[in-house]
Amino acid sequence: AQSVTQPDIHITVSEGASLELRCNYSYGATPYLFWYVQSPGQGLQLLLKYFSGDTLVQGIKGFEAEFKRSQSSFNLRKPSVHWSDAAEYFCALNTGGFKTIFGAGTRLFVKA
Amino acid sequence: DTAVSQTPKYLVTQMGNDKSIKCEQNLGHDTMYWYKQDSKKFLKIMFSYNNKELIINETVPNRFSPKSPDKAHLNLHINSLELGDSAVYFCASSQPTEYEQYFGPGTRLTVT
Numbered sequence: 001a002q003s004v005t006q007p008d009i010h011i012t013v014s015e016g017a018s019l020e021l022r023c024n025y026s027y028g029a030t031p032y033l034f035w036y037v038q039s040p041g042q043g044l045q046l047l048l049k050y051f052s053g054d055t056l057v058q059g060i061k062g063f064e065a066e067f068k069r070s071q072s073s074f075n076l077r078k079p080s081v082h083w084s085d086a087a088e089y090f091c092a093l094n095t096g097g098f099k100t101i102f103g104a105g106t107r108l109f110v111k112a
Numbered sequence: 113d114t115a116v117s118q119t120p121k122y123l124v125t126q127m128g129n130d131k132s133i134k135c136e137q138n139l140g141h142d143t144m145y146w147y148k149q150d151s152k153k154f155l156k157i158m159f160s161y162n163n164k165e166l167i168i169n170e171t172v173p174n175r176f177s178p179k180s181p182d183k184a185h186l187n188l189h190i191n192s193l194e195l196g197d198s199a200v201y202f203c204a205s206s207q208p209t210e211y212e213q214y215f216g217p218g219t220r221l222t223v224t
């Protein structure tokens with residue numbers, strides 16, 4: 001069965017520091033992969049997606065993610081975090097059907 | 113223009129009552145979803161409709177009944193509400209071959 005694991009329940013980063021959120025998936029082939037962000041009291045917003053091709057994908061708000069097939073990972077990165085990036089981040093997987101599986105989320109705290 | 117909208121945003125009701133949540137999307141998408149997000153932020157799919165046809169029903173109690181009058185609307189009716197139904201319910205939409213989903217702002221349901 002397919003699954004998505006986000007090993008970190010929460011992460012605290014200083015403003016201006018770099019960020020990496022981890023995501024591992026379980027699936028026999030290459031899935032479609034996504035990162036979504038949920039600000040407090042809001043719905044989820046797509047940050048970026050990977051379907052095929054270049055394994056480094058750029059997204060909105062200065063985020064990028066790298067797909068590594070050998071590690072079954074799709075980690076999200078940002079070189080310099082802003083206080084407004086504090087939110088819940090979800091990694092998600094779709095295998096080409098109507099069902100998307102979400103990870104449990106990583107809560108990002110940003111300290112001044 | 114709001115892409116995916118839900119009403120109401122907050123819903124407080126007593127056990128045993130029946131309530132409905134409405135969802136509308138103006139993106140021209142064929143597929144719509146209902147998700148339940150619990151207090152730990154875990155996001156679980158409940159239903160998916162494609163072109164008004166039920167595609168996914170994820171072992172949701174019969175008290176939950178979705179209805180899709182047209183491709184732009186997917187409503188959720190809940191009978192005999194229970195304490196465990198308290199959660200945030202998200203509506204989302206997508207195109208079947210694109211898989212990225214657009215989420216509504218959520219409806220926070222509190223059952224007392």
